[in-house]
Amino acid sequence: MTTALTGRAPLVFALRRLGSRPEIILGAILTLVLGFLVITPLAEALRDAFTYQPYDLAYRRDAEVGAFTLFHFERIFTGQLSLALFYRPFLNSLIVGVGVTAIAIVVGTALAWLMIRTDLPGRSFFGFLAVVPYMMPSWVLALAWLSLFRNSRYGGGEGMVTYFFDIEPPNWFSYGMLPIVICLALHYYAYAFLLMGGAMESVDSELEEAGATSGISKFRRLILITVPLLLPALGSAIVMTFIRVLGTFGTPALLGLPVRFFTFSTQIYAALKSRNAGDGFVLALVLVVMAILFIQINSRIVGVRKSFVTLTGKGFRRRPVRLGGWRWPLVGMVSLFMVIVVAFPLMILAWESLMLKANDYSLGNLTLHFWIGGATESLQTGDPGILNNPRIHEALWNSLKLGISASIFNGLLGLLVGYAIVRGRGSLMAKALEAISFAPYIFPSIALGAIYIGIFAQSYGPIPALYGTFALLILITVVKNLPFTARTGVAAMHQIDKSLEETARVQGIGWFRRMWQIILPMSRSGVVAGMLLTFISAMRELSLIVLLVTPTTMVLPGLIYGYQEQNQPQHSGAVSLLLVIIIFIVNGLVRLTTGQSFSSRKKPDAERAERAVAH
């Protein structure tokens, strides 16, 4: 060997070695790209919060844009306006968050217990119904509430209750804290139901049986075995609900803004809409800090979040608890609940969409105009019915584009991230990637949207200015759903024994072919689950994109919010229905076409992806 070669040898070797470990190259690329997408926005938001923004010049003539300042913090925490800007919304968000979480957890857990542990008649049907809210936008209930209980004092005219019974509901009942908590709780119970149900199903096995055979009493078995086994799931259900509620925008906006009831999310929206970015970022940061603190406190209380619960599934079932005389009363109650939560709101929306004149609920007022009619100047603002309305068609097309492209990107990312994490297990890169892909989970949606405005308003590094582009909507949707798809990808990858890929490798099959022929087909159901979750979330999500949409990039949820703001209940009702129907259809189609996979009975449902992140 010549000395020249020996001198280069270590480098050559290092490169070849890297070349023979695709998971490291892949992991490094993913870590860099995702790190950029997740960490820089946070850094940018921090910077903007601590420096003067153009908007601030109105208050501080001498300020230099970009110079360091605590101005925003002073304004928000100690200034004259701090009560309205910060403390009241903070308190409101906290109360709403805690209240909704408490109710949702109790309701969700009780339902899960009924469906999984008891002999409730029709429980599998109810079990299916119970997760339907998951496929609906969270603010559908708020729309229904307004239709029912609106009073004439704040725009929009009287609601059904006033129309039919001639009772005008008081403000505290029609708007503000109470209806917000109720509407959100009746939506978010579905998440608790999913998580607790999943845990109950898999816990339902040997451990408890072991307890039974070793002669521990029924009650002590519950306390000693069942509860500790369910605690981790309970912990994640609490955290998940709380963070989602903190970040939700639609319901607090629809039910709160008419009476100037602000939560953090609506306050952030107001700040950013009035171009007061600095304040908005401070509030968004506080929201992120609240989420992190909550996770910390919760994990202290619930303890180390070990995943006792395996995801692998429907274990065998014990003999169900007999409800006895309670059977039929409980069926009645559960049916009523499902009607209130699922059927009723959709029916009200349908009704709203069929009214010629708003606020007139008489049968004679029914029309199909807002579905199939053309542009009629005298009716509403002259917007044509949804089937002839180019604005709606465009928003629908945009929504579908967003859902489809985000879910394709996310499916791919979930697969690749899962692969890089599982194959690189133990390396620093894998740990970094795991942390980064989980990070968006702790960003309440509205805060993430606010932060993304901040960073992508101008060109940033290699990325051009994205504000107002469709790409930004796709980007934020992908990032926000990354924790779910990544976790699902990891779970799917764990099911694939390493030797299956190594065999292929030794037989001379290259990396791309291995991914295509072996890894992808074997993790298909997990990947599809992640994609479906992303699709649903992209279609129904308002909080995430409400700050980012522009008239040219309008999507259905944004359009609905706009109609509601402009007092066009027929349009908002019709479009909401359309949205829900599309989600139902896609969900059904995906389940039908990909249900039977070769080896596992596991269906690629979004619920699975939802659960994956909680462990």
Add this chain to the structure above:
Amino acid sequence: MEEIKLRGVAKAYGRAPAVRDLDLTVSPGEFLTILGPSGCGKTTTLRIVAGLEDPDRGQVQLGSRLVFCRDQGILVPPEHRQLGLIFQSYALWPHMTVTKNITLALKEKRLPADEISRRLDDALERVQLGSMRERYPSELSGGQQQRVAVARLIALKPSILLMDEPLSNLDAVLRTEMRGELRRLHQDLRATTIYVTHDQVEALTLSDTIVVMNDGIVEQRATPYDIYHRPETLFVAEFIGDPRINRLDGRLTGDGRVEFGDFALGLGRDPSSKSGIIAGAVRPETISFSQSEKPGAIRVTIDSIQPTGSQTILHTSGPAGRYTVLQSGFVRAKPGDPAWIAFDPEAFNFFDPSTGRRLDA
């Protein structure tokens, strides 16, 4: 047929060494078995040969090709080493039919279609699975799955074959049957083979050469006969053989005799120049056993009797030691009965108890 050559190969996971300073040469066409207790580094060695694991030091050469040498910047990834590997788990792709499992790699090599179907037919016929081509692995029994894994290799025709405990998932009957199958695979392919196992019966029945590994190093490399009869170390002596070899600690008297607790042996040879403590090892079947008194025999008491039909394992104890005896035939006795045993000095192997290494006259 290609040679496999490892020189100075070492690999540690974190700070725990799995393989230390391994030199190993497998001659072209040889069937070599790496035998050792669980955790001794067998799988690691095999994975290093396959390229699935990079050693920290050393060289790996396959045929005339150097496939790993850090100092020269050489690293050939597994997909270019052109070898065959059978895992303990068979590693059949569950989402592909038997046919697809066998032909995937052939298609990847862009072999002509008629060549592929010829190899497929041939391989399936060889393992007698012709009627199972369209089945999925989950629809096959364990033995059939194993045979698909074998057929996959037959079709691929590698010149080097690596197997990692391929029989350990099978039941006893199938195991015997598949042993023959694997030996046949080796002969058909005439591939240089490394077979990894912790089962000494597999090693003794299958191999041309056995390498006994312990704690990351090679204890001995020899033919099955020599491994059994002339163990190089105490570890090998005690690891090989069922029932276990008898280990007796004795003292050299300096006049060509060894004194053990219950008896002394005149060796007519002196296993060591200096007198001192010595470890003797003697296989149970070389001890002669009698239930009536014999001149020169040592009187022992029978502790337990395990007849297996054609032979009987007896655990006995004398005044100063315990001895395991393997006697052919069905011995009828009960615990507590007296018996007489005698040793053949030629059957003894001697070791230095401090180093564990063999001592020869």
